[in-house]
Amino acid sequence: MTRGFWRVTGSLALAFSLVTGCAHADRGPAATAITVWMYPVIADPRASAAYWKQVERAFAEASPGVRLTVAELPWADRDSRLTAALADGTGPDAVLLMPDQLPRFALRGAVAPVGDVLEDTAGKFLPSALAAATVRGEIYGAPIYQTVTTTLYNKRLLDDAGVLAPPATWKEVEAAAPKLRRNGVALLDYSAADDATLNLNFYPLLWQAGGHVFSPDGKKAAFNSAAGVRALTFLTTLYGTGAIPPTSTTSTNRLADEALGRQQAAMGYSVDPADADLAARTWGADNVLVGAPLRGPVQESAFGAPGVLSVNAASRHQAETREFLAFMTRPAQIKSLSRASGYLSPRADVVVPNASPYARQYQEALASVSPGEPNPVSRQVMRLLAPQIRATLTGRKSARRALDDAAAAADALLARSS
Template sequence: PIYQTVTTTIYNKRLLSDAGVATPPATWEEIKAAAPKLRDKGVALLDYSTSDDASLNLNFYPLLWQAGGRVFAEDGARVAFNGPEGVEALTFLTDLYQQGAIPSSAMDNTNRLGGQALGRRQAAMGYSVVLADAELAARTWGRENVLVGGPLQGPAREAAFGAPGALAVSAKSRHQTEAKKFLTFMIQPEQIRSLGEASGYLSPRSDVVVPIDSPYARQYQAALASASAGEPHTASRRVMSLLAPEIRAAMTGRKSPAAALDAAAAAADEVLRSL
């Protein structure tokens, strides 16, 4: 590993204050309670991204983990997202969308802050935001209006997405010795520190601290304790492509959360059986 990504929750303090929400929602229950207050002001509470270009690692999966669920079964032979925890997570999401607490633009959003409801100050919070986007929000909204909190707390636990970036040597490489020399160079503390300073990413090593010039660095560093890199599987991306449209079907009311997840699971399990 040569760098570490992490996401956490950011809030637009002005939008929350204007709606009379004194304490930024940090749990599912607090989100449910605050949502009507924002809606009464014509603002969505929670931004979300559900386009096919948006990674489920940054939208649905954190909610699934917060509910105590998994994407795949332990043996990887089938999916597990359609269990009770998945239904609970998708029901939470669906209810918010149908109440207007998630903006209609969620259907087309990617995972980028710019151009989305959160970035345009039409939604008050996002829960899978990288440090660079928190800084972008500070430049757009004014730093005094940006609050960075911890990962959302669901019914089971606090969880967010964050993954290490790594270099690897191909087993078929004809230059194993040279490649390993390069890797040895790249994983030295001074290189990890330098890369982190240039990229804004955190360190994947406990003995290397990246000196990031951001007032939000401390909150992002703390969020690492709740970060999950997801569940590695050779069919991960194919499963995402089957699950994403079913999530949209549930959010827009075309299917119940349970029916949508079961349909995605049936298609995904067929893919897994073919591997």
Template sequence: MNSMPKRVRIPLALLSLTALTAACGGSDGGSGSATEEVTVWMYPVIGDPKANADYWESLEKAYEKKYPDAKLTIEQQPWDNRDEKLATAFSGGKGPDVVVLQPDQIPQYLANDALAPVDGAIKADKDKFLPTALDSLTHDGKAYAAPIYHTITTTLYNKKLLDQAGIKKPPATWDDIKAAAPKLKAEGLATLDYSASNEATLNLNFYPLLWQAGGKIFSEDGKSAAFNDDKGVAALTFLTDLYEQGAIPKSTLTNVNVVADQALGKQQVAMGFTNSALDFGVAEKAWGKENVIVGAPLTGEKQAAFGVPGALGINADGNKEGAEQFINFMTQPDQIESLGQATGFLSPRTDVTVPTDSPYAKQLQDALSVVVPGESSPVARQLMGILAPEIQAAMTGKKSPQEALDAAAGQADDLLARQR
């Protein structure tokens, strides 16, 4: 899963070196004693390539000004194939000292003893992070990554299309969507955008619906799949019924969590349910700002939204002292605020609110109250490759929802058994 950062496209708010150098000290509380080079693998969390490069170059200078004996190298890496590249680097003893991680990556690296805890770097501020963010990065009582930003998704509506169908209130629940579908179909329009390509991340399509149905991906003990229970079947049946009625566009089968040049961007479908700040900007350009409505996360049996902390983890075989110092630096309020302004992401700290002039800031901030940052498992990434084609099979009528989910659950249980 890495589509969230791909969606960000916010103009750069240049880093304030004055603010950075005035920030709190490292884990030693002084001017710093980590003299060895610290290497960081960073990914393009700022959509504009030049802005991304400028930001991290400025941060290197700010860090080395604060810690004159340190040498910081931030290497830009592509999102594509990042798991494979990082796993290869770790296994070969050539990985970075610090790397950006998301919650569902951590178990697979812990299984190989590739990560060291970050508790020492954040011990003074541990109670200032969003509980859901830090909890998702914690295993056996130890934090294995420290949050530096937080993503969130929510609903996006096309007012013009809703008006065309005579729908005065944007659909906020599953029942609302079902009621709106015939009205929109009468106008030649689909209701709900969805990405069912095998390459699309399930964090931005099926999993949020599963959580809204009250379901879970894995059992409480993590030893078996749970998505094929009655709640999972309800979520997939919701999808298959809408697809069969034409309320989900046919192009969904090839969409990979993209808005531009897809049904939602082309004004062929009235709403999306896992959309980010980048998508709002794309919609404004395509539809006109007056037709963009951003709402609260959808509600099925419960309300839930996908969002994830982007966090910094430490290579167990790397420069741990230097890594802790850098992570302490990056998790201070000034850096959290600056990075948030540059990326458009939210703050993972409860005592920091990123300044923004976005008209959708409140909706995004409010959505954090129902955020689900995924479910951690060593097989989380592999499971997506198993489950996605089964969901397609159900949507196209080749299997019933129960048959499709049972087939995927059987393979998932086999994977989990091999982890024990």
């Protein structure tokens, strides 16, 4: 969010200071200014700007001695930008972080523990939300919204292929795929580009097969287990038979721009009711089905994580910044942000009414949600693994070799980072 300012110079500045000097003296001490870095949680830029401007005003009323500025930044390059800002002392007082970012900044001492902010309300948050905000037993983030990923289907494409019920398990996916293929349609839209987070594509399959990304102590890669090979083989078989469209290698978890949105695939993943509402406008409401997270050979599992506000450990305004975290985790603020963003509530005692006819299914999917496996090098490991998955999809490597190669590189990274 860019804010302009007027520059007063020369004699005009002197005159202004003389005229207003007494008024300044009467006002008492200036308000403490705190800055929060926020990202596009609310997709529409104009709606986002209006929402955060309203938050600035509401917080000013709740904490008269504090002046809040919410600076909106793009998702792109947020890790490198934040790392640089925290290192050179120009960082914000508070920042929105994702669970796979949090450990790296927490273990470096760049963000401060904030358990005191949630001391009286911790029991009211979803256990998975608090787990995602916790690093080595300390809470480093205050959850302000909750995501969940579940399945979205095009009923017309399924019906046309003679698939009477949306595939809900791996076996049902494998059985339905040839029927869709005979109609010239892919079954599963999958995103395998480098900037498509593995939390929304490969990792849920890994968890559904009973696997893990990291060893229990977080010091070794674990995705090259038998479960990992099974998950990648399942995916590769679907790709090889045309059940996953060839565009998946460059697709990036967007509904509108990819095969699912263009009605070239009958099934995909969705992160909030707004996806289903968009599909209803595009395909027709009767053709939209929202299901539970996919069930693999071991369990039903999907990714879902909170967005958390963390406090810069170097902030000179710790108390005031904690006031803001407490403000944003109040039920009224959780509700207002959830309404504006379309995401769910991270608090078990706050269920946000949603006019979408699909909201109930997303709420129910929270029961199967995993916040992922946060690690200080989570993002780097994704960048090592993603190209290996594409190499398997395109037939350049076997599932076993691709996962072993990625695990070797990940283990070396983990060893250097410990």
